[in-house]
Amino acid sequence: MPGTWWLLLAVAAVTAAVGAGAVSGLSTAHCPPAGCREDVVRTSLAGVWAGQAPLAVFASLAVTAEYGTGTIRTTLTAVPARLRVLAAKAAVVGAAVLVAGGAGAWGALLAGRALVPAGFAPYDLGAGPVLRAGFGSALYLALVALLALGVGTALRDTAGSVAACLAVLYASPLVAGMLSDPEWVERLQRYGPASAGLAVQSTVGTDGLPIGPWAGLGVLAAWAAAALAAGGAVLRSRDA
Incomplete structure (x- = not known):
């Protein structure tokens, strides 16, 4: 499908552009007297939050498009081992998103480094925490893609899969922002x-x-693995 390449380009472009805009919009006006403690690296990577939306569409289409056209029957006739089909799709989708997501994340970090306003400490792109944030963001997007792929395999419908995936990704932070109980807020932020x-x-x-950063990833x-397991179970148990 030609549209999938545009979606991958959209992931990279949105991630870099939104991050650059977020950094350029920083201001020292609201900083405390002791100085600004803004996590400029995380601000530079704010575009990941927006880039995961076209990513969910891309990963869902990797399987739901075949159900929509009926070509899934040809695929499963050629490769009867259904879990092998899902594993192959996961490998291709994960690798493609890892490249596109890495390009977007490091593009955002490069742009953010160049656009850091006066009053904020510029960051070193070779520093350990910055490397972890950059490569971790690419891994984050790849795992989101696998989550969307699993949901798409389970639901077999593009619109429903995208809606369900975006609800899972965006709902918990929004709900956490509306809660007043700090314990429940922390639970939603952790899980x-x-x-x-x-x-x-x-x-x-x-x-x-x-x-922690790696524990959160x-x-x-775990969410992606659960979605793929559910998708694999449906793929094996239901007719194409």
């Missing part, structure tokens, strides 16, 4: 796929996070 996974972007005050990986 929600997006809020936990995006902890990998933090480079300032990581000790105070509800969940592990939570997202």
Whole structure:
């Protein structure tokens, strides 16, 4: 499908453009007297939050498009081992998104480094926390793609799969922002796929996070694995 390449380009472009815009919009007007403690690296990677939307469409289409056209029957006739089909799709989707997501994340970091306003400390692209945030963001997008692929395999409908995936990703941070109970807010931040996974972007005050950077990415990986397991179970048990 020619549209899938445009979606991958959209992921990279949106991730870089939104991040650059977020950094250029920083202002010292609201900083405390002690100075600004803004996590500029995480601000530079703010576009990942928006880039995951076209990514969910891309990954869902990797399987639901075949159900829409009926070519899934040809695929499963050629390769009767259904879990092998799903594993192949996961490998192709994950690799493609890893490249596109990495390009977007590092494009955002390069742009953010060049656009850091006066009053904010510029970051070193070779520093350990920055490397972790950059490569972790690419891994985050790849895991989101696998989550969407699993949901698409289970639901077999493009619109329903995209809606369900976006609800899972965006709902928990929005709900957490509306709750007044700090314990429930912390639970959602620790176990929600997006809020936990995006902890990998933090480079300032990581000790105070509800969940550690790599542990948060592990939570997202568990969500992706569960979605793929559910998709695999439906793929094996239902007729094409």
